[in-house]
Amino acid sequence: MLNIMKKYQNAFSVSGFETQLANIIIEDIKDKVDSIETDALGNVIALKKGKDSSKKLMIAAHMDEIGFMVVNIESNGMLRVANIGGINAIASSYHNVKFQNGVNGILVVEDGTKAADINSNKLFVDIGCDTAEKAKRKVSVGDVCAVSPMIKKLSSKRYTSKAFDDRICCTISTYAALNCDTPAYDTYFVYTVQEEVGCRGAKPSSFAIMPDYSIAMDITPAPACGNPNHFTVKLGGGAAIKIKDSSVICSPTMVDRLTELAKENDIKYQYEVLLAGGTDTSQMQIAGSGSHACCISIPTRYTHSPVETIDIDDLYACAKLLIAFIEKGM
Amino acid sequence: MNALYEIIQNLTSYSGVSGFESMSFQTLCPYIKSLNLFDETGTTPVGSFYGIIRCGKENAPMLLLDAHLDTVGFVVTELCDGGFLRVAPVGGIAPKILPSSIVNIYGKKTIKGVFASKPPHLQSAGESEQKMDIADLSIDTGLPLEELKDIVRIGTPVGFPCELQKMLNDNLAGASFDDRLCGAIILRALQTIDKSQLNYDIAFQFSGNEETGYKGAMTTAYRLNPEKAIVIDVTHANVPGAPDVFKDIHAGKGSVITLSPQTNRAFTKQVISIAENNGIPYQLSAFPIRTGTNSNAVQTTRNGIPVCLISVPLKNMHTMSEVVNLNDALNTAKLIAAVINQKEQSND
8 A cells, every 4th residue: 555655646636737646546446347437527436336237336536636827927937836725825835846847946935925825826937947938938827836746754653745635545545445355335436526516526526426325535634732622523533434524414324324333343433523525425425316425535735735644554454445345336 | 382392202202312312213114114104214324313214216316304312411431439430421521510410321221320419518618619520520329339330331331311391381391302302303304295296305314423423313314315315403582691692592493593603594484484484483693604414424425415504492401400391393384394394495
C-alpha cells in the first residue's frame, strides 16, 4: 500500500486537470476489474462484479487537489494566480509549486503584506522570468499549478505530504480493488474529479451508477495542538465512521453496519461529526431515488496545507473496514 | 376538526430528527396504512415515506403532495464527565432558546436531558448579553458517565419532546408542526376526497432530510415522477418584531399561497381561483428568491415539475413551542381537497 501511496502523492492532479493521476490509476487496476472507463468529466469508473448483481455499491475517492490557476501575466514576468478550491493562503505561501508541464515556480506574497493579511488575492507565482514575454513562453493564462510533491516519513508511523486529501483515499480504493475477494454486490470503484470545487464529479457519476449503497472515502481534520474543541476524531484513533458533515447526515443503516463490521473484524474505529466541510457522500446519497450513504474518513492533521499528516495504522484500519463492507455488504 | 386533530396528535407523537427519520417508520408506517388511503406505500433510503392512490387508468399522470417528515434537532458530539453531553445542531436552531429546555436523547433507549443553564446568581456582569454557541452548551442527563456510555454514543440523535398543548381559540403548541402538521393536513384532505372520480394518480411524499438540504424531496420526487406537485410547509406568521415581509401573514386567516420563481405561476393562479370559488380563506406571500422549502428541490427534479407552494402560518418556528391555529390547518386541508376535486386538473 505504501508504494501505491508514494506513487499517487507524486502525481499532478489539480481540480479539473486530473488526467495524469487517472492514467496511473487505470494502469494499476485495469487487470483486476471487470470493466473500466473514464466518463466525460474525467471520473474513472471501475466495476468489479459481485455475488449479488441486483445491488450496486459505489465507492468514491476524489483524485483532485486544491491548486492555483494563472489569471494574468504581469509585465515583470510574475504570474497572478487565483485559487482553485479552499486554499489556506498562509500555509501555501513561500512553497515550491509545479505546473502540469513541469515548470517550477515559487508561490510568493505581494511585497509588504503583513503575515495576518495574507490571502489568495495577494499571491503570485515567480517562475524566474523577468518579462511577460519570457514568462509566456513557459506558461499561459489558464495554466494550473499545485504545491510541488513532497512526501516524508516522520518518526513512528506517520507520513506527511501535500494532497493526502484525497490521494490517500485513492490509494485505499486501489488497495481494496486489488486485494478484496469477490464483492457482495456489483462494486463500482469511482475516482472522482473536481470534489474540491463543489463535488462536481461525484454528481454525474452517481447518477450514471444509481447505487443502492455508497461509501465515500475522504480525509477528516484531526487536532494537533492548541484548542482541540469541536473535533471528535484523533490521529491514530482508527478509521472514522462519519455521522455528519455540513453536506450530509450519513444513513444510520450504513453507520450501524460499518460499526458492526469494525467490531467483528477487530478494526479500530471512531465516530466523526464534522461541523464545516462537505464530501462526495451527499451527491451519492441524493442520486436518482437516493442511496444508503456513508463515509469512511482517515484522520488527517493540517488539512489543505502542504504538510497534511496521517497515521499508517489509520490507513490500514480504513482499508480493512472498506474491504469488509465490499466483501460482506449489508 | 377532531378528525384532523387526531392525525396531528399521532404524527407529532414521535421523533424524526433530520437524517434519522427511519426511527419513526415503525410507528408511522402502520399508522398511515391503518388509514386505508393508499394503494401502495413505501420508504426510501433518504428517510422518506410515500403512498400512492391509483386512479385505475393506465399511464395516468400523477399529482404529488409533499410535506416533510423530519424535524430540526441535534447529534451528540461528546460524552463528558458528570453525565453531560455536547451536541451539534441538525438544521437551523437559535442557541438562545435552548438553556433550561428539556430534550429527548434517542440512544439505545430514550432518556430525558436538560440543556444546562447558568443561573443569574452565578453569572458575571454582562454574561447574559454574550453571544451563545451551541457547541458551548451541554445537556445534563443526570447519569454517571460510565452508565451514559452504555446508552449514548457520538452520533446519537437528540430532539425536542413530542407533546401537544391545547391553547384557547383553536391554537395548538408543539415541537414538530414544521412539518408534521402539513403531513396531517394532506392525510386529512385525502380522507375527504371522492376517489372514484379521480382520473389521475395522487402521491403523498412525507420527505426526509428537508432541514438538511431537501434531499428526501428531490430523491422521492425522482422516484415518483409526478406531472405536478403541491408542496405544503409552514411559514412565519406575524409576531411582534417580525420583518416586513411577514407583517401581513396572520395566524387564523387562512393558508398562505406563495408567489415565487421557485413555484409555477400558472398552477399557483389556478389554486388561487379554486380557493376563491370555494370560499376558502387564503393569504398571499411573495418570495423573490428562495422559499426555503422543498419547492425548489421538487421543481428541478428530472425534466422539471410545475410546483405550487401552500403554507400554514406558524409562530416560533424551530422551537419546542411552535404555535399554529387549527382553523388554518383545516382550511388548508379543504383547499387541497378542492384542488384534487377539480376534474380539469389532468387536462391542462
